[in-house]
Every structure is written in structure tokens, then in C-alpha cells.
Amino acid sequence: MTDPVVVAGGGPVGLAAAAELAERGLDVVVYERGATAGAAVAEWGHVRLFSAWRELVAPAARRLLQRTGWTEPPADAYPTGAEWARDYLVPLARALGERVHTGAEVVGAARRGRDRVVDDGRDGEPLAVHVRHSGGREERVRARGLVDATGTWGRPGPLGGDGLLALGEPAAAAAGRIGYRIPSAAPAGHVVVAGSGHSALTALVALTSRNGDASVTWILRRGGIGDTFGGGDADELPARGRLGKRARAAVEAGAVRVVTGFRTAAVETGPDGRLTLVAEDGRTVGAVDHVVALTGLRPDLDWLSELRLELDPALQAPVRLAPLIDPNVHSCGTVPPHGVGELAHPEPGVYLAGMKSYGRAPTFLALTGYEQVRSIAAAFAGDRAAAENVELVLPETGVCGGSDGCCGPELIQLTTRVP
Known part of the structure; x- marks a missing residue:
């Protein structure tokens, strides 16, 4: 038996990678930290996706599932996260069989017997992937390659306006x-929503459409609302356009108080437990009962520290991919097709895929990840022509990119909408 390709993460892109590799006859093993496939998706199971089922099933996964008698959901329906996990990810993991291990977290990877500094003999060594199982057992897996599809869900951005936790925020x-x-x-009570992406819009609509006595304040770091609401009817993902229109309507109706240019520096807790948010310029938002901080997601790069990665210093994405996804330039639909050429690192056989590959950029869609792993699988199989023939058309948002970017600082929110 040859060394397998290890896939870290049993979510949509990780399982799609496994399906692509298995279809090409390659040995692959998937390690998912959660108790079930799609565990991170299940955590936002109450949120409905922007994308319809036709955009959420990877091609190789569909072919594999069809052989099991799987009934594909209606192509034009919009599932919730819970439905995506239940009706697609869990059956896909089952179809992949013993290749998928749940309750198993990849906690480190390196060249066998070589830290990142050592050149001597490095090229001839396989990867050593360290796995920690839920029962405490540790395992060292010899691998020919690594696809990191662990996403960014586990590392939400802080409320602090400079990217660090605000004073008083942890408490x-x-x-x-x-x-x-x-x-x-x-x-x-008084709820503050912080953030300018689709998660924030989702929260605003949800909070203002439910019966109750909550009052809502929306704080934005940017100086104005600008194109935060998106492209509306011009959005090629209609559900995403409708979300922006509903959020705009809530603001225009006075159901949401908007505070712009507010970069939180401190969070003060009063004797009654209520909060006061203090901005860098001294302004305050007080008598706050709860804050919903939706200020982006970040990649966990700690366990990759012994591998030679080449990452953009700002986005923390592969350097050849970063200019193609920079939110200062691109909107969600203007990201060009990309595959192994843009995802490769100085460490051979190591790829970041899916949301993890985008680092802090907000432009990721499931379709992007599926095409990434198709290209990666072709490269592992030695089919260079297929690996380099990357084709993908993403739905436009209906607004331009720019310094106030259309997508906001979130990732997963690009596929969510309010029911």
C-alpha cells in the first residue's frame, strides 16, 4: 500500500477532495475533528444558504453518491446548514467509508525527521502527519501529501477595531x-451587531424580524454604509441579493440604529453587567446587553509551522492566489479560476484548500473549493494537463470591488441567507 494523501477536515471541501482522490484510485484518509462529518457546518445549522443545491454538491461526490442510491435534493432548493450536513455531507462520508475518521484532529505536520530549517535529505522524505484522536490516542501518519481543508470557522475575528481583542473584551x-x-x-434588550459582511446582514434581519423587545444598533468600522447591502436585484445569487434588500429595508425603517466609523478599543462592564463600547476616537455606545461580533474569520496556521509555506503577509493566503482574491480589488464574483498553480507552496505536496486557502479574504464560495480540489487531485495523480485546466464561473454580486469591498470580512457568510 502506498502512502496516502491526508485530508485535514471533513467538511464540504475536505470530503470533495477525498472523493476526487478516490475516483482517481489514490489512497486517501480524512481526519475530522468533530464527532461527525460536517461538524462545523452543523454549528450554523439554523442559517439558510445563499447557494442552491446545484451549487453545493461537488461533481466527484455526486458520482460517488449516485452509486449508493442517494437521492439528490431538488437542484433549486436552498438548504440550511443542518440540511446540507444531513442530506449531503454525512451520506458522502458514509460513502467514502473507512477513509473518513471522525473525532480525529490533525495537530501537526512536517517532513519526517526534518524541521523546516533542515535542507539535507528533505526532498526524499515523506510527510509525517500527527493526529490526536478523541480518546487521547496519538498517531503519526506517513503521507505522500496533505490537503488542509480545515477552514476558518474555529477562529472568529475579535471585536477590537485593530484586529486584537479590545480591552475588557475577554471578560x-x-x-x-x-x-x-x-x-x-x-x-x-439592547443588541449591538458589529461587522459589515453577510453574517452581519443576516443577524440584522433576523433580529429585526422576530417579535420581542430587543433594540438593535449596528456598528461599522468603515466610514459609511456604502455598498454594504450588496447588488440587490443585480446579484447573480438571488437569495444573497434579497438579504441585502431586507437589511436595507430594516435600516431605512428605523429598526436599526447605525453607527459608522466606530473602531472598538475597549469594552467596559458596568455594575449591572451591561456593556459600554468605547471607540478609538472616544465615542461610546452604552447600555448594551449583548454584542454579536461578526468581524471575520482567520486561518489557524499554528499546526503548519514546520512546513515551508509561502503566504501573503496581509491575507495569509498562498502568495500566487492572494492578488486574485484581494478584497481591496475583487468582488465575490470577479475571482478568476485557479488551481494547483496558485495553491502550491515550496513544500511539495502540501495544499491549503477551501476557505483555509483564502486566509482572511472574504470571497470564497463552495464552487471555488470544489474546483480547487479537482485540480489538486489531478496533480497528485500525475495528470498535469487536467490539473492546469481550471475552469470556473462564479456568480457576480452586482457591485464592484474596492476598498470597501462588497463582501465584508466574513467567509462562510457568502453562502448564507435568512430563511
Whole structure:
């Protein structure tokens, strides 16, 4: 048996990678930290996707599932995260069989017997991938390649306007006053939503459409709302366009108080437990019962520290990919097709795929990840022509890119909408 390609992460892109590799007859093993495939997707299971089913099933995965008698959901329906996991990801993991291991986290990877500094003999060594299983057992897996599809869900951005935790933020979060996910139930009282991406719009619409006594304040770091609401009817993902229109309507109706140019420096907790947010310029937003901080997601690069990666210093994405996805230039639909040529690193056989490959950029869609792993699988199979023949057309947002980017600082939110 040859050394397998290790796929870290059993979400949509990781399982698609496994399906592509298996279809080409390559040995592959998937390690998923959660108790089930798609565990991260299930955590936002109450949110409905922007993308329809036809855009959420990877081609190789579809072919594999069809051989099992799987019934594909209606192409034009929009699933929730829970439905995506239940009706696609879990059956796909089952179809992949013993290749998928749940409750198993990849915690490190390196060239066998070589740290990142050592050149001597490096090229002749396989990868050593360290795995920690839920029961505490540790394993060292010899691998011919590594596809990191662990995403960015586990590292939400902080409320602090400079990318660091604001003073007092950890204590307020520990007390349950600050959350970093779209809430499944509306918090009571005065709720502040921080962020300018689709997660923030989703939260605003959800909070203002539910019955209750909550009042909503929306704080943005940018100086104005600008094109935050997106392209509306011009958006080629209609559900995404509708979300922006509903959020705009809530703001225009006065259901949301908007505070722009607010970069949080500190969070003060009063004797009654309520919060006061203090901006860099001294302005305050007070009497806050709960903050929903939706300020982006970040890649976890710590466990890759012994591999020779070439990452853009700003986006933390592969250097050849970064200019193609820079939110200062590109909108969600203007990202050009890309594959192994843009995803390769100085460390042979190592790829970041899916949301992880985009680092801090907000332009990722599932279709992008599926084409990435098709190209990566072809490269592992030695089919260079197929690896380099990358074709992908993404739906336009209906607005231009620019310094105020259309997509905001989130990633997963590019495929979510309010039911």
C-alpha cells in the first residue's frame, strides 16, 4: 500500500477532495475533528444558504453518491446548514467509508525527521502527519501529501477595531455578553451587531424580524454604509441579493440604529453587567446587553509551522492566489479560476484548500473549493494537463470591488441567507 494523501477536515471541501482522490484510485484518509462529518457546518445549522443545491454538491461526490442510491435534493432548493450536513455531507462520508475518521484532529505536520530549517535529505522524505484522536490516542501518519481543508470557522475575528481583542473584551465574552456567531435565538434588550459582511446582514434581519423587545444598533468600522447591502436585484445569487434588500429595508425603517466609523478599543462592564463600547476616537455606545461580533474569520496556521509555506503577509493566503482574491480589488464574483498553480507552496505536496486557502479574504464560495480540489487531485495523480485546466464561473454580486469591498470580512457568510 502506498502512502496516502491526508485530508485535514471533513467538511464540504475536505470530503470533495477525498472523493476526487478516490475516483482517481489514490489512497486517501480524512481526519475530522468533530464527532461527525460536517461538524462545523452543523454549528450554523439554523442559517439558510445563499447557494442552491446545484451549487453545493461537488461533481466527484455526486458520482460517488449516485452509486449508493442517494437521492439528490431538488437542484433549486436552498438548504440550511443542518440540511446540507444531513442530506449531503454525512451520506458522502458514509460513502467514502473507512477513509473518513471522525473525532480525529490533525495537530501537526512536517517532513519526517526534518524541521523546516533542515535542507539535507528533505526532498526524499515523506510527510509525517500527527493526529490526536478523541480518546487521547496519538498517531503519526506517513503521507505522500496533505490537503488542509480545515477552514476558518474555529477562529472568529475579535471585536477590537485593530484586529486584537479590545480591552475588557475577554471578560465580557466569558460572561456571555459577547458572541461571535449568528445567534439562533434573539438576545433580549439592547443588541449591538458589529461587522459589515453577510453574517452581519443576516443577524440584522433576523433580529429585526422576530417579535420581542430587543433594540438593535449596528456598528461599522468603515466610514459609511456604502455598498454594504450588496447588488440587490443585480446579484447573480438571488437569495444573497434579497438579504441585502431586507437589511436595507430594516435600516431605512428605523429598526436599526447605525453607527459608522466606530473602531472598538475597549469594552467596559458596568455594575449591572451591561456593556459600554468605547471607540478609538472616544465615542461610546452604552447600555448594551449583548454584542454579536461578526468581524471575520482567520486561518489557524499554528499546526503548519514546520512546513515551508509561502503566504501573503496581509491575507495569509498562498502568495500566487492572494492578488486574485484581494478584497481591496475583487468582488465575490470577479475571482478568476485557479488551481494547483496558485495553491502550491515550496513544500511539495502540501495544499491549503477551501476557505483555509483564502486566509482572511472574504470571497470564497463552495464552487471555488470544489474546483480547487479537482485540480489538486489531478496533480497528485500525475495528470498535469487536467490539473492546469481550471475552469470556473462564479456568480457576480452586482457591485464592484474596492476598498470597501462588497463582501465584508466574513467567509462562510457568502453562502448564507435568512430563511
